Amino acid sequence: MKIAQINKWHKSLNKDCYRNDIIIPFLLQYIHSQKKYITILDIGSGSGYIHQHVLPKSKSKIIRYYALDKDINMINFSKKNNIINHSAKISFLHANILDVNFFKKVDLIILSFSLLEFKPNQKFCKKLSKYLKKNASILIFIPDILQDILEKHEFSSLKKYIDNKLFFKKRNKFTKVVFPFVVNRTEKLLECFTANNLQIKSIVEKECLNKKSYIIEVVNG
Numbered sequence: 001m002k003i004a005q006i007n008k009w010h011k012s013l014n015k016d017c018y019r020n021d022i023i024i025p026f027l028l029q030y031i032h033s034q035k036k037y038i039t040i041l042d043i044g045s046g047s048g049y050i051h052q053h054v055l056p057k058s059k060s061k062i063i064r065y066y067a068l069d070k071d072i073n074m075i076n077f078s079k080k081n082n083i084i085n086h087s088a089k090i091s092f093l094h095a096n097i098l099d100v101n102f103f104k105k106v107d108l109i110i111l112s113f114s115l116l117e118f119k120p121n122q123k124f125c126k127k128l129s130k131y132l133k134k135n136a137s138i139l140i141f142i143p144d145i146l147q148d149i150l151e152k153h154e155f156s157s158l159k160k161y162i163d164n165k166l167f168f169k170k171r172n173k174f175t176k177v178v179f180p181f182v183v184n185r186t187e188k189l190l191e192c193f194t195a196n197n198l199q200i201k202s203i204v205e206k207e208c209l210n211k212k213s214y215i216i217e218v219v220n221g
């Protein structure tokens with residue numbers, strides 16, 4: 001994404017109920033409930049809105065936060081904009097998660113809306129399981145795209161959705177850029193993880209502005 005668009009997007013996230021009312025409070029509660037200090041890998045960390053809001057309130061429970069994104073402009077923006085003045089340490093990684101190997105094991109992997117941009121395959125799910133310590137979790141935040149398809153009466157899309165093949169062209173409400181979202185059917189995602197020795201711990205449905213989304217916790221246990 002171009003820097004000007006990232007800027008616009010980042011600013012508009014202040015009004016985004018998904019991140020402000022669901023994702024950030026959920027993450028903070030999760031982090032505070034941990035009995036130990038944790039390391040986090042945020043895949044598709046974008047402009048850094050999540051860690052910018054989570055790190056200062058994490059009461060130093062995060063010892064290392066890896067913010068990974070394949071878009072160099074996102075990484076540069078995130079580096080410049082996030083003045084971290086607390087004890088947690090952040091590392092910025094410019095990489096495509098589908099191509100790289102990450103050589104650390106972490107306590108928590110965050111996938112916040114990044115699964116709107118790529119489809120995880122078996123290789124990816126297997127890799128993720130290797131990046132997790134024992135009993136560590138992946139938290140997936142993902143909107144319910146089926147709701148969009150049904151609401152828009154896009155019944156031609158429904159067949160593609162059923163076949164797990166849909167790219168949903170959607171105007172980003174913040175930047176107005178039209179871009180193809182990848183539709184990841186929730187149960188297909190779950191299949192990918194469970195086939196690679198990961199277990200589904202919980203699926204929570206949330207709603208903001210009449211739109212449904214899911215928080216899925218997957219555990220390596």
Ligand SMILES: C[S@@+](CC[C@H](N)C(=O)[O-])C[C@H]1O[C@@H](n2cnc3c(N)ncnc32)[C@H](O)[C@@H]1O
Pocket residue numbers: 043044045046047048049050068069070071074095096097098111112113114116117118
């Ligand atoms: C919708 S944004 C979400 C940003 C952030 N997680 C948030 O919730 O604010 C998705 C991000 O995932 C990144 N991304 C998409 N595919 C990726 C991949 N294969 N590897 C790493 N990052 C990826 C994009 O560059 C983009 O910054």
